[in-house]
Amino acid sequence: MKVNSRGRFAAVVAMAGVTALGLAGCASDSANEGASGGGDAEAPSSTLTVWVDAERVDALQAVADAYTEKSGVEVELVGKDNATIKDDFIQQVPTGEGPDITMGAHDWLGELATNGVVAPLELGDAAGDFLDVAVEASTYDGTVYMLPYAVENIAMLRNAELVPEAATSFDDMIAKGQAAGLETPFVVEQGAEGNPYHLYPFQTAFGAPVFGTNENGYDATDLQLGSAGGEEFATWLGEQGGKGAFNTDIDGDIAKQAFLDGTAAFWLTGPWNVGAAVDAGIDVAIDPVPSPTGQPASPFAGVKGFFVSAESDDKVAANDFLVNYLGSEEAQLALFEAGNILPALSSAAETASSDPIIGGFATVGAEAVPMPAIPEMGAVWQYWGIAEAEIINGADPVATWQKFAADVQAAIG
Amino acid sequence: MTDTLSGAETATEDPKPTARQRRARSIADQAGGGLASVIVKIAALAIVDAIAVYAALVLFGHEQWIVLAAVVLVAGIVNWVYFSRRALAAKYLAPGLIFLCLFQVFVLVYTGYVAFTNYGTGHNGSKEQAVASLMASALERVSDSASYPTTVVEAGGEIGLLVTTPDGEALLGTAEQPLAPVDAGFDGDKAVSAPGWTTLQFADVLERTDQITELAVPFSDDPNDGALRTPDGASAYLYTSTLEYDEAAGTLTDLRSGTVYSDLGTGAFTAPDGTEILPGWQVTVGFDNFIRAVTDARLASPLVYVTIWTFAFALISVASTFFLGLFLAIAFNSARMRGRRTYRVLMILPYAVPSFLSALVWAGMMNQSFGFLNEVIFGGADIPWLTDPVLAKVSVLIVNLWLGFPYMFLVCTGALQAIPEELQEAATVDGAKPWAVFRLIKLPLLLVSVAPLLIASFAFNFNNFNIVYMLTNGGPRDSEAPIPVGHTDLLISMVYKVAFTGQTRDYGLASAYSIIIFIIVAVISVIAFRRTKSLEELNG
Numbered sequence: 001m002k003v004n005s006r007g008r009f010a011a012v013v014a015m016a017g018v019t020a021l022g023l024a025g026c027a028s029d030s031a032n033e034g035a036s037g038g039g040d041a042e043a044p045s046s047t048l049t050v051w052v053d054a055e056r057v058d059a060l061q062a063v064a065d066a067y068t069e070k071s072g073v074e075v076e077l078v079g080k081d082n083a084t085i086k087d088d089f090i091q092q093v094p095t096g097e098g099p100d101i102t103m104g105a106h107d108w109l110g111e112l113a114t115n116g117v118v119a120p121l122e123l124g125d126a127a128g129d130f131l132d133v134a135v136e137a138s139t140y141d142g143t144v145y146m147l148p149y150a151v152e153n154i155a156m157l158r159n160a161e162l163v164p165e166a167a168t169s170f171d172d173m174i175a176k177g178q179a180a181g182l183e184t185p186f187v188v189e190q191g192a193e194g195n196p197y198h199l200y201p202f203q204t205a206f207g208a209p210v211f212g213t214n215e216n217g218y219d220a221t222d223l224q225l226g227s228a229g230g231e232e233f234a235t236w237l238g239e240q241g242g243k244g245a246f247n248t249d250i251d252g253d254i255a256k257q258a259f260l261d262g263t264a265a266f267w268l269t270g271p272w273n274v275g276a277a278v279d280a281g282i283d284v285a286i287d288p289v290p291s292p293t294g295q296p297a298s299p300f301a302g303v304k305g306f307f308v309s310a311e312s313d314d315k316v317a318a319n320d321f322l323v324n325y326l327g328s329e330e331a332q333l334a335l336f337e338a339g340n341i342l343p344a345l346s347s348a349a350e351t352a353s354s355d356p357i358i359g360g361f362a363t364v365g366a367e368a369v370p371m372p373a374i375p376e377m378g379a380v381w382q383y384w385g386i387a388e389a390e391i392i393n394g395a396d397p398v399a400t401w402q403k404f405a406a407d408v409q410a411a412i413g
Numbered sequence: 414m415t416d417t418l419s420g421a422e423t424a425t426e427d428p429k430p431t432a433r434q435r436r437a438r439s440i441a442d443q444a445g446g447g448l449a450s451v452i453v454k455i456a457a458l459a460i461v462d463a464i465a466v467y468a469a470l471v472l473f474g475h476e477q478w479i480v481l482a483a484v485v486l487v488a489g490i491v492n493w494v495y496f497s498r499r500a501l502a503a504k505y506l507a508p509g510l511i512f513l514c515l516f517q518v519f520v521l522v523y524t525g526y527v528a529f530t531n532y533g534t535g536h537n538g539s540k541e542q543a544v545a546s547l548m549a550s551a552l553e554r555v556s557d558s559a560s561y562p563t564t565v566v567e568a569g570g571e572i573g574l575l576v577t578t579p580d581g582e583a584l585l586g587t588a589e590q591p592l593a594p595v596d597a598g599f600d601g602d603k604a605v606s607a608p609g610w611t612t613l614q615f616a617d618v619l620e621r622t623d624q625i626t627e628l629a630v631p632f633s634d635d636p637n638d639g640a641l642r643t644p645d646g647a648s649a650y651l652y653t654s655t656l657e658y659d660e661a662a663g664t665l666t667d668l669r670s671g672t673v674y675s676d677l678g679t680g681a682f683t684a685p686d687g688t689e690i691l692p693g694w695q696v697t698v699g700f701d702n703f704i705r706a707v708t709d710a711r712l713a714s715p716l717v718y719v720t721i722w723t724f725a726f727a728l729i730s731v732a733s734t735f736f737l738g739l740f741l742a743i744a745f746n747s748a749r750m751r752g753r754r755t756y757r758v759l760m761i762l763p764y765a766v767p768s769f770l771s772a773l774v775w776a777g778m779m780n781q782s783f784g785f786l787n788e789v790i791f792g793g794a795d796i797p798w799l800t801d802p803v804l805a806k807v808s809v810l811i812v813n814l815w816l817g818f819p820y821m822f823l824v825c826t827g828a829l830q831a832i833p834e835e836l837q838e839a840a841t842v843d844g845a846k847p848w849a850v851f852r853l854i855k856l857p858l859l860l861v862s863v864a865p866l867l868i869a870s871f872a873f874n875f876n877n878f879n880i881v882y883m884l885t886n887g888g889p890r891d892s893e894a895p896i897p898v899g900h901t902d903l904l905i906s907m908v909y910k911v912a913f914t915g916q917t918r919d920y921g922l923a924s925a926y927s928i929i930i931f932i933i934v935a936v937i938s939v940i941a942f943r944r945t946k947s948l949e950e951l952n953g
Contacts, residue, residue: 046619046620046622071615072615072616073619087918090534090537090918091537093538094537094538094539094542110916111534111916111917113550113692114534114535114691114692115534115535115537115538115692116537116538116542116543116546116547116691116692117537117538117546119546119549120549120550120552121644122554122644122648122650124560124648124650125560125648141550142553143550143553192799192800192885192886192888192889193886193888193890247782248800249780249781249782249783250782250783251780254780254783310542310545310546310549311542313622313623314619314622315622315626315644316618316619316622316625316626316644316645316646317619317622319644319645320615320645320646320647323644323645324645324647375534375916375917377916378914378916378917382897382914383897386890386892386897387892390892393800400892403892407895410895411895
């Protein structure tokens with residue numbers, strides 16, 4: 001044991017040092033985030049800590065700097081992994097370590113509000129300047145909690161070289177694709193557990209929304225899934241599954257590859273995939289979702305925005321930054337240019353729509369309905385995709401659909 | 414290792430060293446260390462202490478008392494250990510123990526604590542936070558009310574709001590004093606100053622954030638008219654509240670329906686008819702989570718077959734990987750085999766690729782319509798690898814075999830090479846057949862050294878969340894079950910789904926489950942280790 005004790009001494013002491021560093025590291029990390037709160041102990045000017053999807057930090061940096069220049073309030077952007085940002089926010093806000101503001105999606109709202117971690121936001125007169133769908137999505141139980149900055153929805157991407165004209169209906173789309181010599185003209189992301197988000201436009205075309213609505217938004221006590229329209233949709237889905245128009249073996253990557261390779265001319269997807277198609281040299285056109293019934297096929301709208309923490313000590317600055325600054329046309333356009341998705345502010349959306357792709361999505365989005373943010377939606381997601389996947393793969397459509405509606409009803413209670 | 418060490422020590426020393434011997438030994442120790450090592454030691458400790466002092470100062474500034482105490486305690490222990498002449502063993506153990514406490518003991522204790530609380534969606538923070546949040550969301554802007562351009566003013570430490578009505582009239586009020594007309598100075602259409610009041614600039618407003626967020630200026634003498642509040646210091650709106658909090662009685666009253674919600678100790682305000690309003694707060698709930706974990710009607714039936722499959726998965730995985738690894742190890746141990754090194758390197762490859770990645774790649778290869786297996790290996794067959802309940806189980810086992818056999822191969826190669834060649838020669842001379850040599854001599858000897866690793870492997874596979882989550886996500890789903898559980902879900906992935914999918918998190922229940930799983934694995938391991946011991950005695 002005495003052999004080479006000097007080397008060991010050094011190693012052991014170094015390890016102890018690392019431990020202390022680790023402890024200090026953990027501590028100072030959390031201390032930094034808490035620092036935004038201790039406004040009066042620090043410098044007189046406030047600091048807003050903002051959690052941002054790591055991919056959008058650069059987009060927001062210029063906007064944040066401009067606000068600092070205008071108001072003297074420091075804005076510290078912290079890039080976070082989009083997959084963990086919501087759970088981290090919910091866990092850290094009650095401890096006082098969370099940020100003042102976080103970026104997020106409107107369908108988190110029910111969960112955030114139930115956990116009491118978001119503060120209501122007063123849009124004031126600005127509420128009328130936003131797209132209706134954006135304000136609707138930012139409202140939970142009659143109260144606005146989110147400053148919307150972008151609206152996202154899916155639409156039909158069409159390879160204009162293969163099929164030069166937009167399809168007028170679902171059957172027309174398949175026919176046009178087959179006329180162009182394609183075996184599978186249309187692809188949509190599904191996977192073994194289904195993907196109801198991407199099938200929802202077809203479901204709405206049959207007049208079967210998930211929940212009914214009342215003056216406060218979606219009404220959890222009014223589950224509409226089991227309606228006659230739902231059964232018709234299920235029957236249609238089963239037929240199309242039998243014909244191979246829908247396939248649960250096609251996941252996001254396979255669908256993308258099929259469109260990029262030109263083996264599929266239609267791809268039902270969102271703006272996040274357009275870049276890849278354009279980069280692949282495909283002449284992309286954005287069409288409304290072809291309806292199987294003649295009724296409009298409305299996709300879900302997902303609205304992105306910013307929430308103020310319920311425990312923020314700088315609520316005034318946070319409100320000012322969001323409502324009076326990020327809600328301005330200038331800031332919304334700056335965010336649009338960096339992120340390339342449709343702004344939530346009507347005037348900015350109009351400017352942005354001059355781009356044919358954004359404009360295409362905006363046209364489809366005019367028909368879109370906000371994805372329900374009520375916590376009961378969690379129960380729906382749990383069973384929805386599985387039921388649809390089973391129907392596509394040949395299960396009895398009506399029976400499966402009714403069992404799904406009953407399961408959801410039981411889970412909601 | 415420890416056995417041999419203590420054995421060596423007792424062999425070289427007399428049972429009880431005298432005082433002189435001990436002194437001589439400590440002098441020798443110091444002399445052996447030399448000046449250089451003392452300098453290294455002091456320098457290293459100085460660095461540790463400097464970091465600790467810095468950390469302590471930062472923590473002091475941010476009033477993080479618990480972490481501060483931990484840093485000071487750890488720094489104190491480290492200094493004592495390395496300056497003491499008596500704590501020789503601690504010098505080697507201290508860093509490991511500190512890491513153990515930081516990363517293992519703390520996590521275990523915290524999990525244990527959470528298992529006895531209702532921590533989860535809707536019960537996320539303290540009661541004060543819940544009340545504050547409920548009161549904030551109960552504020553409703555009076556419909557069709559105007560927005561009032563606002564200037565925040567101050568006089569004698571009291572904050573007031575100077576607002577401009579849509580008609581261009583200036584009104585001023587404070588928390589005590591309802592809005593009243595005032596003779597104000599205007600900047601454009603907006604009243605910006607009032608006699609006897611100081612106008613606050615934006616920076617001053619920010620400094621008084623707390624006061625301004627709290628400030629509610631009554632609109633008139635009648636409280637039912639609501640109050641003006643300003644969220645940003647620049648505009649005020651007229652709000653009424655739908656909830657009233659009575660701090661003395663601890664009750665919330667819904668002003669519209671008249672329902673009184675009271676705190677019954679369940680972690681949320683509850684109406685007489687049992688409805689709760691959320692958010693609630695965290696309370697300890699005793700053994701409720703454990704009782705729910707085993708009695709929840711929704712979980713009862715899936716729990717049984719998931720448990721059976723979990724045991725089957727862990728046992729088959731250990732057995733299959735061990736025997737394949739052993740077979741390959743024996744094959745490559747044979748001197749007649751050519752190119753053994755190349756093969757050995759190839760065998761290790763699956764082990765070198767991260768298991769997350771491998772599982773994802775396998776999931777792609779097993780896709781029914783587009784997968785490599787069906788398309789290329791089986792010539793366009795339509796085998797539902799991951800979507801048929803039985804085949805999915807087989808697929809998970811196959812992929813786990815692929816991921817796990819290199820480890821067993823390495824272990825067995827090492828253990829085989831440690832078995833003396835003479836044993837085999839002697840047995841062969843005695844006329845034993847190769848199979849008999851393997852079964853009666855090699856395998857028992859091998860098991861002595863490998864059995865503890867097999868038990869560890871069982872414990873690992875029992876909780877092998879990665880492969881299930883990445884390959885099948887527990888699927889294909891059991892559409893009969895009332896919870897989203899699938900045919901390949903292990904206990905751990907079922908717990909994950911119950912506690913963390915959807916929009917409701919239940920950390921209390923998840924912690925209770927993980928403690929139950931821990932107890933199962935611990936009991937099995939203890940029993941298995943006892944058996945291994947008897948195996949050792951048999952051979953020894």
